[in-house]
Amino acid sequence: MQRTIQTLILTHDPGLVTEFTAATDDIGDDVRFVLHVEEDERRAIRHATERPVDLLIVDLGQDIRQAKRLAQELRGVDHPPVLVATYRRQEFDGEDALSAGLVELLRSGLRDFLSRPLSRPEVQALIDRELLARGEQNPRSVGKVLSFVGSKGGVGKSTVGINTAVGLSRSGSVLLVDASIQHGVAADLLGLTPEATLADVAREVDRLDERLLAGLVTEHSSGLHLLPAPSNAIDAAAVDEAVITRVISVARRAYDFVVVDTFPLLDSVTLAILDLSHLTFTVLNDSGPTINGSAELLRVLERVGVERSRSRVVLNRTHPGRGLGITPTDVATRLDRPVDHVVPYSRSVLSAANSGKPRFISLNRMGAWQRAINRVVKDAITATISPVNESAPTELQPDRSRIQAATTGGVEHGAQ
Numbered sequence: 001m002q003r004t005i006q007t008l009i010l011t012h013d014p015g016l017v018t019e020f021t022a023a024t025d026d027i028g029d030d031v032r033f034v035l036h037v038e039e040d041e042r043r044a045i046r047h048a049t050e051r052p053v054d055l056l057i058v059d060l061g062q063d064i065r066q067a068k069r070l071a072q073e074l075r076g077v078d079h080p081p082v083l084v085a086t087y088r089r090q091e092f093d094g095e096d097a098l099s100a101g102l103v104e105l106l107r108s109g110l111r112d113f114l115s116r117p118l119s120r121p122e123v124q125a126l127i128d129r130e131l132l133a134r135g136e137q138n139p140r141s142v143g144k145v146l147s148f149v150g151s152k153g154g155v156g157k158s159t160v161g162i163n164t165a166v167g168l169s170r171s172g173s174v175l176l177v178d179a180s181i182q183h184g185v186a187a188d189l190l191g192l193t194p195e196a197t198l199a200d201v202a203r204e205v206d207r208l209d210e211r212l213l214a215g216l217v218t219e220h221s222s223g224l225h226l227l228p229a230p231s232n233a234i235d236a237a238a239v240d241e242a243v244i245t246r247v248i249s250v251a252r253r254a255y256d257f258v259v260v261d262t263f264p265l266l267d268s269v270t271l272a273i274l275d276l277s278h279l280t281f282t283v284l285n286d287s288g289p290t291i292n293g294s295a296e297l298l299r300v301l302e303r304v305g306v307e308r309s310r311s312r313v314v315l316n317r318t319h320p321g322r323g324l325g326i327t328p329t330d331v332a333t334r335l336d337r338p339v340d341h342v343v344p345y346s347r348s349v350l351s352a353a354n355s356g357k358p359r360f361i362s363l364n365r366m367g368a369w370q371r372a373i374n375r376v377v378k379d380a381i382t383a384t385i386s387p388v389n390e391s392a393p394t395e396l397q398p399d400r401s402r403i404q405a406a407t408t409g410g411v412e413h414g415a416q
Contacts, residue, residue: 005131006052008036008081010044010070011059016086019116020057023123031132041066042245042275045073048081049249050142054131056081057114071109073249075209082130086114143173143252146380147260147277149270149301150284151293156316157283158185158261160343160376164281165259166222167377172256174224175217179244179273180263181236184229187218194218194228199235201227202243210254213247225255241268248276257380266297271304279383280311281376285318286326295335313337314376317345340379343372 009017017037024033036053038044048056048070056074058067067085074080112126148161158180165176178186179198187194196216204212217225227247230236251258260277262270274280280301284294294313301311315331328339346369 003030003132004032004034005054005127006034006036007055007057008038008044008047008053009057009059010038010041010066011057011086012039013059016057016059016116016118019118020123023118023120024127027124027127031127041069042272045070045245045249046276048074049252052079053081055084055127057084057086060085060087067110073246075109082111083109084112084114084126084130085110086116086118088116143255143258144278144380145248145252145258145260145276147262147273147280149262149274149280149282149297150264151282151297152264152290153183154318155283155285155290156318156343156349157264158189159349160283160314160316160373161259161261161281162186162189163373164376164380165224165257166220167373168257168259168380169220169222169224171377171381173254174257174259175227175251175255176224177227177244177247177251177258177260178229179239179260179269181229181239181269182233182263184261186226186261187228190220190226192218192220192226192228194226197228197230197235198239198243198247199230201247202238202240205243205246208246208250210250213250213254227251239269241272244269245272245276248273252276266300266304274301274304274306277306278310279380280306281314282311283314283316284331285316286331287319288326291326291331291334298335298337308337312340312376312379314341314343315339316343320345320347341372341376343376344368 007020009020011017017035021035027033036047038047044056044058047053056070058070060067064085067083071083074083111130114122114126146161146164148157148164150157162176165174168174176186176190177198178184180186181198195218200216201208201213204216213227217227219225230239248258248260260273262273282294282298282301284290298311298313302308313335315328328342332339346367349369
């Protein structure tokens, strides 16, 4: 029976891919390599944590920090890849620096090192020892990550996202992450007074694991767990892209669903959330300016790698009746894409928010509003999508450049 070895190489050097292919081209008829290449660290982490990867090779260069971050992110997953680093001796400042760096990486969890150019006997010995001798392992599974975004505040994004999280809690374990860092409202809408926030996570991020995360969340009566936004802008400054990436990476190993509410601004934190999301729900209301801003936001999301297969549009009716004269068909025409969900206007949503009790669980009867949220919940549960953007180019610009390139000529998606 042929063994398939899923291999991921993180490198900017195409020569490493050529060397590895040459070293494994005749390893045996019973072994087949499926090779993936990433040039961006975040995409490599996402790939390795979302899908089974047997062998992950990282090209060291002079900086061992990237390999250490990979080892940290992949620690404790159900199907951990064999993490191997490649290096060139001349890139280190002498043998002492090389030895110290390799020892440090071994302590971080790397399995082995390969010097470049790659040697066929060395590579084949590694494969025999670390992969073929271990046999097949069962593929791992992780929780589904759902993000809720909007082009401006006041469109009901948090209300829809939080009630979706409450609905999902009936089907599995849910962590709601309030990543609207500068102005989070999840705790208020849920009627909770948390003792810890994302700012506390930022202080402990280097040792964050499932057990520590469990001690920082607050449980709601529906069963969902909340990790709220910082309580003030000063604490919020500590929550950066690395913190939010670590939180989501750990959370999806512990929960069936991770629901992330975002701030209406496309920055590096939001970009990290989007990269890790299985589904992104863009929420808008039925006002002309918001529809136009959302149309631009959807175009920007596609430019930064959120494919349409991972994207949903939710039209949240925030005005009674048809007073504005804008129909879902009109919205779809302006967006140049279908509206996936329409949430009807409901006066009781405001009173539910003021009481700190999500409407989804505040009424016994199943009205039109609950049915609409149920459809969003069902979509989140049943959607079958690839968590890795296979079609996107492997070379990605740094965060600020990606954002600038994607939004050139467009609008700024800040709170209005």
